[in-house]
Amino acid sequence: MAREKKYNAVITGLGMYFPEKIYDNKYFESIIDTNDEWILTRTGIKERRILENGATSDLATNAALDLMQRHNVSAEEIDCIIIATVTPDMLFPATACLVQNRIGAVNAWGFDLEAACSGFLFAFQTGCALVESGQYKKVLVIGADKMSSIVDYTDRNNCILFGDGGAALLLEPSEDYNLGLQDFILRIDGAGEGALHMKGGGSLNPPTHETVDKKMHYLYQDGKAVFKVAVKGMADVSYELMQKNNLKSEDIAYLVPHQANLRIIDATAQRMGLSKEKVMINIDRYGNTTAATIPSCLAEYYRAGKLKKGDKIILSAFGAGYTWGATYVVWAID
Ligand code: UT7
Numbered sequence: 133m134a135r136e137k138k139y140n141a142v143i144t145g146l147g148m149y150f151p152e153k154i155y156d157n158k159y160f161e162s163i164i165d166t167n168d169e170w171i172l173t174r175t176g177i178k179e180r181r182i183l184e185n186g187a188t189s190d191l192a193t194n195a196a197l198d199l200m201q202r203h204n205v206s207a208e209e210i211d212c213i214i215i216a217t218v219t220p221d222m223l224f225p226a227t228a229c230l231v232q233n234r235i236g237a238v239n240a241w242g243f244d245l246e247a248a249c250s251g252f253l254f255a256f257q258t259g260c261a262l263v264e265s266g267q268y269k270k271v272l273v274i275g276a277d278k279m280s281s282i283v284d285y286t287d288r289n290n291c292i293l294f295g296d297g298g299a300a301l302l303l304e305p306s307e308d309y310n311l312g313l314q315d316f317i318l319r320i321d322g323a324g325e326g327a328l329h330m331k332g333g334g335s336l337n338p339p340t341h342e343t344v345d346k347k348m349h350y351l352y353q354d355g356k357a358v359f360k361v362a363v364k365g366m367a368d369v370s371y372e373l374m375q376k377n378n379l380k381s382e383d384i385a386y387l388v389p390h391q392a393n394l395r396i397i398d399a400t401a402q403r404m405g406l407s408k409e410k411v412m413i414n415i416d417r418y419g420n421t422t423a424a425t426i427p428s429c430l431a432e433y434y435r436a437g438k439l440k441k442g443d444k445i446i447l448s449a450f451g452a453g454y455t456w457g458a459t460y461v462v463w464a465i466d
Pocket of ligand 1 (some may be wrong): 166175
């Protein structure tokens with residue numbers, strides 16, 4: 133479908149925040165039946181960051197402040213704040229409201245968006261549409277999750293996978309249609325509900341002593357089932373987006389994949405014909421931070437001087453729902 137737009141939305145700022153506390157694989161050896169070699173070879177994860185005190189709004193606020201400082205953005209200029217998260221501070225008010233107040237974005241509106249591990253891609257697309265319409269000039273899109281708040285640290289299948297973190301991107305309009313968001317394919321399939329979810333705490337199973345006793349307030353995942361569909365879903369959609377835009381492997385500077393499992397990332401890169409150097413990775417140091425994986429990769433590679441204006445990049449994710457998709461962006465910062 134052709135998009136009606138007045139401008140292209142471009143990324144003009146990046147910020148990130150990871151808490152200091154580290155859970156390395158050795159730590160998990162001391163609390164569950166596992167070992168460093170199993171975790172590393174099956175997932176690619178060496179360590180993750182854990183927020184001991186505070187909530188998702190702290191991760192998001194710190195990421196936003198980092199962006200504002202580095203890129204000289206004042207709080208009053210921000211028009212809208214979109215936060216992708218599955219671990220909001222509370223069911224309501226939206227974490228976006230808490231962050232708006234904390235950073236002093238007195239002219240902004242905003243909201244939370246929930247699409248699990250694809251949350252950042254969905255929020256990014258939404259933010260771009262607001263900018264492309266010409267209605268807003270500065271939209272802050274944040275991916276932040278305190279996964280440690282919904283992980284059962286006695287469940288060895290899942291607790292080793294996740295970490296806490298936040299990252300933010302600023303979107304602004306550009307009249308150069310060759311920069312910024314070029315195209316996207318986003319999908320959902322609710323048939324995936326049973327394989328990855330959190331049963332308790334919502335309107336289906338409001339919290340009771342029983343729901344807590346049954347551990348329904350923790351993330352549940354059938355890892356093997358999700359792995360199979362994630363490998364296919366992420367690789368297929370990324371390849372489809374390449375085909376749709378006549379992109380060859382050599383045209384692409386980077387794949388920016390959701391960081392759930394290095395084996396899923398490798399399969400996607402292989403399908404796209406990309407060598408390892410063209411794949412952004414930070415899963416080894418942070419694990420799966422859900423909505424924060426893609427923007428934090430971008431922030432790290434940008435800071436390391438690895439991105440240049442004109443670079444063609446593909447963002448790609450798969451997560452609970454199921455939700456998945458791929459987004460084609462041309463880097464706009466010099
Ligand atoms: O981001 C949202 C989307 N989520 C994902 O993309 C995650 C998708 N799934 C995965 O990444 C992988 O399925 C896991 C990393 C979760 C598991 O890897 P796997 O290669 O699929 O392992 P498995 O589930 O087939 O388990 C293999 C064995 C099992 O033992 P048996 O049944 O073969 O005796 C597990 O019990 O490994 C065992 N195992 C462990 N062993 C040591 C499971 N967890 C652990 C552990 N340490 N932490």
